[in-house]
Amino acid sequence: MDRAQKQAEIEELDRAFSESGVVVISHYVGLTVAQMSELRAQMRNVGARAKVAKNTLARRAFEGKPGAGAAEYLKGQTLLAFSEDPVAAAKVVVDFSKKNDKLVVLGGAMGATVLNADGVKALAELPSLDQLRGGLIGLLQAPASKVARVVQAPAGQLARVFAAYSEKDAA
CATH class of the missing domain: 1.20.5 (Single alpha-helices involved in coiled-coils or other helix-helix interfaces)
Known part of the structure; x- marks a missing residue:
């Protein structure tokens, strides 16, 4: 990935973080392509998006944002899920993780509030x-x-x- 592509990726993530009501960060190690496609389809159905991005680029996109403290969860293979509705992305990720133990919720951010895994699960119940x-x-x-x-x-x-x-x- 060259410098221009990295900058474009950071800008896309920056825009997604700014427009989202919630960002959920989770590990997806061991998910098959079919399972990942199913998760993305469920996200689209509720108006949410899931994206796999380099952690360093996601950290840069988080800089200066109200929920920048959530960048601490960006370790390993992470999946970023975001939606305008503060509950939609959290609900899909938590429901999917209940059915598939290979998706592990780490935490996230809702506005300026940094959420741990329990906070994301509580948000999903709303x-x-x-x-x-x-x-x-x-x-x-x-x-x-x-x-x-x-x-x-x-x-x-x-x-x-x-x-x-x-x-x-x-x-």
Whole structure:
């Protein structure tokens, strides 16, 4: 890899770290190509990315970032996973590591917070941003539907009273 390629790689990682809500660092020693492809496909499905990069280039990309302390986990064969949703990448990596013991979660960074392996696992247990949005919308819609039913109830009662009077007059 020549100097220009290294600089391009650092800039790509720098951009990914800046735009991401979370960066998860893990070891992937022993994963087959098929397993790695499966992991990358799962990451794409949730809007996350996984990248294998040289540790020295990743350390340089981390420099000056709020979560730069996570660079201490960049030892050995590391896989970087990142996503805008702070939970998505962590959830996929942790779920995949439960099924495959060759993927070991080391730690990561979420904003300025450096996470250890337990922190990443705790983050993975949280609901995703989309799930939180859905729950919030459900909470907001529930009172509106209740108000609509309450408002419609008197009109329905009046209609039944009028129907009863009309039946009585007809008889």
